[in-house]
Amino acid sequence: MLNAKPTWKSTLKTLLYLAPLLLITAVFTIWPLLNAFLMSVYTKYNYFTDHVGAIGWNNFAYLWHDPLFHLACRNTLLLALVATPLTVALSLLIAYGLNRIHHLARFFRTIYFLPFVTSTIAVGLVWNWIFRLDGGLLNRILGWFGYSAIDWLNDPHYALAALMVVCVWQGLGFNILLFLASLNHIDQRYTAAARLDGANAWQRFTNVTWPLLLPMTILIIVNTALTNFKVFDQVYALFHGSAGPGNADLTLLYYLYQKFYVENQYAVAAASGVIFFLLIGGVTLLTYGYFRHRRRQMGGRL
Amino acid sequence: MQVTLRDIKLAYDHQPATLNHFSAQLPDGQLTALLGPSGSGKSTVLNLLAGLLTPDAGQIYFDQTEVTHLASRQRHIGMVFQDYALYPHLTVRDNIAFPLKMAHVRKAARYQRVAELAQLVQMTDQLAKFPRQLSGGQQQRVAIARALAKRPDLLLLDEPLSSLDTTLREDLREGIHRIQRATGVTTVLVTHDQDDALQIADQIMILADGRLQQVGTGTALYRHPHNLTVAQSIGRPQLNTCAVTALPTAWRQVLPLEYYQQATTVGIRSEALHLETPTDPHTVAGTISRQIQLGRDHQTTLHTATLRLVSTALPATLQTAVSIGLDPTGCLLFAADGRCIWAGDAHA
Amino acid sequence: MNRHPWLTLFWGLVLTIGAVLTLMPFVWMILTSLQPAATTLSIPTSWFPRSLNWVNYLNIWRAAPFAQYCLNSLLVTLTTTLGQLLTSILAAFALTHLRFYGRRLLFGLLLILMLIPGELLIIPNFITLAQLHWINTYAALIVPWLASVLMVITLHQAFLSQPKTLYYAARLDGASDWQYLWHILVPTNWPVITAVTLLQVIGSWNAFMWPLIVTNDDARRTLPVGLMAFTTEQGTNYPLLMAATVCVIFPLILLYLALQKYLVSNILSSHSKG
Numbered sequence: 001m002l003n004a005k006p007t008w009k010s011t012l013k014t015l016l017y018l019a020p021l022l023l024i025t026a027v028f029t030i031w032p033l034l035n036a037f038l039m040s041v042y043t044k045y046n047y048f049t050d051h052v053g054a055i056g057w058n059n060f061a062y063l064w065h066d067p068l069f070h071l072a073c074r075n076t077l078l079l080a081l082v083a084t085p086l087t088v089a090l091s092l093l094i095a096y097g098l099n100r101i102h103h104l105a106r107f108f109r110t111i112y113f114l115p116f117v118t119s120t121i122a123v124g125l126v127w128n129w130i131f132r133l134d135g136g137l138l139n140r141i142l143g144w145f146g147y148s149a150i151d152w153l154n155d156p157h158y159a160l161a162a163l164m165v166v167c168v169w170q171g172l173g174f175n176i177l178l179f180l181a182s183l184n185h186i187d188q189r190y191t192a193a194a195r196l197d198g199a200n201a202w203q204r205f206t207n208v209t210w211p212l213l214l215p216m217t218i219l220i221i222v223n224t225a226l227t228n229f230k231v232f233d234q235v236y237a238l239f240h241g242s243a244g245p246g247n248a249d250l251t252l253l254y255y256l257y258q259k260f261y262v263e264n265q266y267a268v269a270a271a272s273g274v275i276f277f278l279l280i281g282g283v284t285l286l287t288y289g290y291f292r293h294r295r296r297q298m299g300g301r302l
Numbered sequence: 303m304q305v306t307l308r309d310i311k312l313a314y315d316h317q318p319a320t321l322n323h324f325s326a327q328l329p330d331g332q333l334t335a336l337l338g339p340s341g342s343g344k345s346t347v348l349n350l351l352a353g354l355l356t357p358d359a360g361q362i363y364f365d366q367t368e369v370t371h372l373a374s375r376q377r378h379i380g381m382v383f384q385d386y387a388l389y390p391h392l393t394v395r396d397n398i399a400f401p402l403k404m405a406h407v408r409k410a411a412r413y414q415r416v417a418e419l420a421q422l423v424q425m426t427d428q429l430a431k432f433p434r435q436l437s438g439g440q441q442q443r444v445a446i447a448r449a450l451a452k453r454p455d456l457l458l459l460d461e462p463l464s465s466l467d468t469t470l471r472e473d474l475r476e477g478i479h480r481i482q483r484a485t486g487v488t489t490v491l492v493t494h495d496q497d498d499a500l501q502i503a504d505q506i507m508i509l510a511d512g513r514l515q516q517v518g519t520g521t522a523l524y525r526h527p528h529n530l531t532v533a534q535s536i537g538r539p540q541l542n543t544c545a546v547t548a549l550p551t552a553w554r555q556v557l558p559l560e561y562y563q564q565a566t567t568v569g570i571r572s573e574a575l576h577l578e579t580p581t582d583p584h585t586v587a588g589t590i591s592r593q594i595q596l597g598r599d600h601q602t603t604l605h606t607a608t609l610r611l612v613s614t615a616l617p618a619t620l621q622t623a624v625s626i627g628l629d630p631t632g633c634l635l636f637a638a639d640g641r642c643i644w645a646g647d648a649h650a
Numbered sequence: 651m652n653r654h655p656w657l658t659l660f661w662g663l664v665l666t667i668g669a670v671l672t673l674m675p676f677v678w679m680i681l682t683s684l685q686p687a688a689t690t691l692s693i694p695t696s697w698f699p700r701s702l703n704w705v706n707y708l709n710i711w712r713a714a715p716f717a718q719y720c721l722n723s724l725l726v727t728l729t730t731t732l733g734q735l736l737t738s739i740l741a742a743f744a745l746t747h748l749r750f751y752g753r754r755l756l757f758g759l760l761l762i763l764m765l766i767p768g769e770l771l772i773i774p775n776f777i778t779l780a781q782l783h784w785i786n787t788y789a790a791l792i793v794p795w796l797a798s799v800l801m802v803i804t805l806h807q808a809f810l811s812q813p814k815t816l817y818y819a820a821r822l823d824g825a826s827d828w829q830y831l832w833h834i835l836v837p838t839n840w841p842v843i844t845a846v847t848l849l850q851v852i853g854s855w856n857a858f859m860w861p862l863i864v865t866n867d868d869a870r871r872t873l874p875v876g877l878m879a880f881t882t883e884q885g886t887n888y889p890l891l892m893a894a895t896v897c898v899i900f901p902l903i904l905l906y907l908a909l910q911k912y913l914v915s916n917i918l919s920s921h922s923k924g
Contacts, residue, residue, distance in 0.1 A: 001354045001374065001821065003314065006749040014750035021741040024797035029763055032774035039774060050781070094668050097661040104665075110910060111669045114676070117906040119856040121874040122895040125881060126679045129888050137678050169672070174917075181918040201657075230769060233858045233874075240881055253769055253859075260773050261863055270773050277770045284765050354818055374821040387819035391837045400833075404824035452824065 039270035059271035072255035080228040083164045087171040087224050095179030116173035124237025127166050159248040166234045175220050182216040222287045252276050303455040303488050304330045310360035320346050321512045333482045333489040335503035343512040344492045380449030381458040386441045388433035395429040401451045419447040439470045457489040508532050530640040539612045542570040548608045550586040556630045561644035565635035574632025575613035578625040585625040683892035706893035715868045719876035726791045727854040733796035742805035743831050764799045790864040801846050808842040845916030873898045
């Protein structure tokens with residue numbers, strides 16, 4: 001058993017254990033993965049008869065010239081660029097605070113994690129009600145301070161900001177937990193030593209905690225950015241099944257959904273899916289490359 | 303059940319063979335100890351018997367049946383692992399009953415047998431506990447009870463005492479001996495500690511460098527070692543050794559000349575070095591550098607002009623300069639290949 | 651440790667403000683749901699309900715087939731979670747304990763597949779289901795989700811760290827691979843299994859895009875999709891709507907509060923090496 005080599009017999013036996021996973025994965029992951037790329041170059045495609053009229057780059061050319069697609073790209077990138085740093089900074093702040101206090105830390109942690117388990121659609125509807133022009137919570141609070149009400153959901157200037165708030169709110173919990181994991185790990189090992197060396201709180205943070213926290217921070221930034229690239233449910237709930245005023249909140253995934261499900265332009269939708277994939281894949285590869293580089297620098301210790 | 307290993311060869315991936323042409327026989331109903339340093343191949347032999355390793359060549363027989371390629375679970379053996387491998391989510395009772403459950407023994411009969419075994423290993427009052435609530439010694443006893451549950455033909459013990467402190471060790475060593483006697487099961491004990499082997503084994507197999515060096519009782523191994531390795535692994539303090547050329551001339555006289563000339567190494571047991579007696583002309587001057595009391599005995603470190611020796615036959619003394627005599631019955635002569643060509647005791 | 655009292659106060663303040671903002675939508679949701687049942691056009695204007703009004707919670711069951719949505723969500727969540735557990739446990743066991751040709755290849759493939767965004771697969775999967783005539787069936791909601799690469803990888807790590815002697819001991823005690831898996835390996839890895847189960851339940855219960863696409867009537871809609879349909883019908887009857895969202899959100903919050911130690915400790919331990 002310890003030195004057993006695989007044989008055809010043992011492979012066959014193992015296959016029984018692997019079969020359910022392999023079957024489902026082959027049919028619903030690997031096959032559609034290939035198909036997703038193939039479909040993006042189909043033109044004149046009839047999905048029901050599976051008849052392909054021609055093959056070419058027309059779908060990508062369509063996207064290249066489609067102002068709506070440009071808008072979707074712009075919105076997605078803007079959302080990621082603003083919401084990601086905000087989420088990461090706030091979660092680091094809160095995690096650091098949770099790490100400092102002793103009482104109620106568990107209680108606070110429980111609260112901060114609640115949005116993670118909450119249905120995006122359901123809470124999106126709650127946010128819709130919070131952002132509402134008349135009677136909404138936010139405008140009532142603004143009213144207290146003497147500001148005039150803002151039509152968050154119908155004014156194209158504010159609609160994307162509203163979406164960002166929802167994304168940040170929901171993204172905090174998981175990141176706080178990840179930062180906490182890192183901080184606990186660092187705390188036990190290094191800051192006690194730094195304290196003995198006479199470093200004050202700020203020096204400890206900048207010289208010990210932060211450099212050790214950096215790899216996790218990069219992981220969290222990437223993870224949050226990827227999550228923000230994939231925003232769909234929030235838009236759907238916040239604007240009751242539309243992409244916001246004048247498509248102000250049209251994200252890449254919402255564009256894909258619209259082309260696919262509403263307009264039935266499957267091949268164009270598939271092409272936008274491929275662009276979406278390239279974006280995500282590119283970011284993932286970059287991160288992977290960074291961590292490989294870093295691992296090599298640190299002599300394999302990571 | 304008698305166990306036979308015949309001409310076993312085994313090599314791990316990309317490494318020199320761990321075992322080569324290894325043959326051995328374990329007599330029925332006896333406790334055999336496999337003694338050797340780490341890397342000697344003793345755990346490999348145990349894993350071969352357990353069916354956890356399959357040899358590259360050679361055969362293993364349980365009585366007349368060949369089991370070389372038989373799966374572990376069909377070999378009908380019990381094993382106690384070094385870390386005891388108790389199932390953490392099961393109570394002591396269910397741990398002991400697990401092999402019986404796998405054998406589809408009915409629940410009432412299972413618990414009946416658990417009660418017997420608990421009695422045997424003296425754990426009757428701990429049956430409802432979980433492994434993490436037990437001490438190391440208690441865990442070991444549970445592991446033995448579990449290994450014995452299905453009345454195996456062969457019991458394998460893999461360093462069962464290594465993680466326990468000394469007092470507990472003595473206790474549990476006796477426990478293993480008692481249980482083995484009570485059940486009469488053929489037992490193999492793997493250990494790197496000669497005390498374990500000497501105190502409870504019926505026969506001891508000494509392994510080194512993947513080879514079976516010698517098999518025998520503790521007495522036989524001590525008095526008639528086949529080679530230097532065996533002589534060095536049995537006896538505490540360890541055998542004094544020196545090159546024949548370094549041996550003082552006075553002491554050479556007490557050794558037989560014809561063997562002495564063929565030998566390259568001399569082994570001197572610590573009890574063979576004693577204070578000079580009036581009748582003994584062959585003494586060597588030495589100085590005592592250190593003397594320590596080990597319970598009843600004294601262990602003395604001596605220096606002669608050329609040698610550093612340990613003796614247990616010197617009385618407590620405040621002298622530092624002494625005259626030392628050598629008793630030939632405690633001497634061994636080894637050839638260049640390590641073979642023992644003369645053992646004082648045997649030829650005296 | 652002697653920390654500066656002002657510093658403690660500062661962090662206490664930051665955390666309290668954060669917690670209040672985090673809880674704000676939940677509180678607002680509950681308060682609104684207890685407002686008197688409004689007509690579809692009037693917006694509640696008071697902050698707190700004058701008296702506790704449970705009538706909205708009764709009305710949602712009459713206003714939409716919520717019982718059906720709940721049933722569908724329960725069915726889909728239970729079957730996909732159990733199915734994923736089964737396929738993942740079997741596969742992770744095979745990858746960690748059995749010898750077979752192509753093990754490294756398969757593991758590498760799984761690692762790559764883990765990085766593929768699921769959204770890319772929605773269109774081709776929809777077409778597959780359409781060709782199978784599975785649109786608007788339970789099978790469409792369940793079958794594509796019966797395997798989870800992420801769960802396999804998580805369990806793979808957990809099973810690897812199990813002492814191998816337990817496996818050998820079980821084999822010598824007469825257990826087959828199958829018996830070892832279910833009698834020893836699964837029970838001893840209970841905390842991780844609870845954590846991945848909980849994560850999957852959260853994912854399935856809250857899933858939206860896929861159920862939205864493959865269902866088209868009330869008989870098959872899950873809660874989030876049903877909730878959106880309900881919104882379209884009810885417009886701005888916020889008290890009623892909020893009562894419905896409470897019903898969608900709270901089962902999971904209760905489950906999380908009950909099992910949070912498993913979930914949190916799993917996330918903390920699986921990422922602490924970062």
